[in-house]
Amino acid sequence: MRGLGTVVGIVIFLLILMAAIGIILIYLGSFQNIGLQLSQAQLSIYDHNNENLVITAIAYYYNVSHSDCGVGIGAYHGKAYGIYKYNLSNITITISNVGNVPSTLTYIIISNGSGDQLFIYYVGKTLAPGQSINVVIYPYQLYSPYWPDWQKAPISEYIPYQIVNISCHNQQFTTPYYQIPVTALTQFGNAFATFLNYFIP
Numbered sequence: 001m002r003g004l005g006t007v008v009g010i011v012i013f014l015l016i017l018m019a020a021i022g023i024i025l026i027y028l029g030s031f032q033n034i035g036l037q038l039s040q041a042q043l044s045i046y047d048h049n050n051e052n053l054v055i056t057a058i059a060y061y062y063n064v065s066h067s068d069c070g071v072g073i074g075a076y077h078g079k080a081y082g083i084y085k086y087n088l089s090n091i092t093i094t095i096s097n098v099g100n101v102p103s104t105l106t107y108i109i110i111s112n113g114s115g116d117q118l119f120i121y122y123v124g125k126t127l128a129p130g131q132s133i134n135v136v137i138y139p140y141q142l143y144s145p146y147w148p149d150w151q152k153a154p155i156s157e158y159i160p161y162q163i164v165n166i167s168c169h170n171q172q173f174t175t176p177y178y179q180i181p182v183t184a185l186t187q188f189g190n191a192f193a194t195f196l197n198y199f200i201p
Contacts, residue, residue: 052099053192057182061086061163061200069168081167086200088161091142093135095184097127104187108135110155110196111181118155163200
């Protein structure tokens, strides 16, 4: 009986030892996971702080028609320049990574001066340091879901599809358009912004 008791005691001791070792290994694994998470957090903070993008945004228009001023608004005395109409071709947004860490672009947002978001475009591209990307937005995208009735889109109040320029002796008028903010967002939560410029020939 004494031998049996010894064997049972040894078995119990071994079970306790194995349980203790298992607990130690669990704690070591937890510490390793914590260490890994801390390292990843430090890398994320480093990447967040070292992201640096340069962004430009240009709305390109092309001439669609030109007509004389006509009688009544100044087609006389050589002072009539005419009526010009321009349509939007596209908005080209160029984003360059001038930082020293890769940057993943998530969204491009066009907003008005009050901060209201007028247009959101998903990008989902990663730029290595020194790399650039062009994002081209066409009218059917910009004025969606109203296209081709672009005047119904709220953004048309700031970026019109058609710009009319009347330059006559008795009438001067240009369709208003605005240099509104264009912002690129990244996966690290950084935002890089510029103002929309216009190219009208």
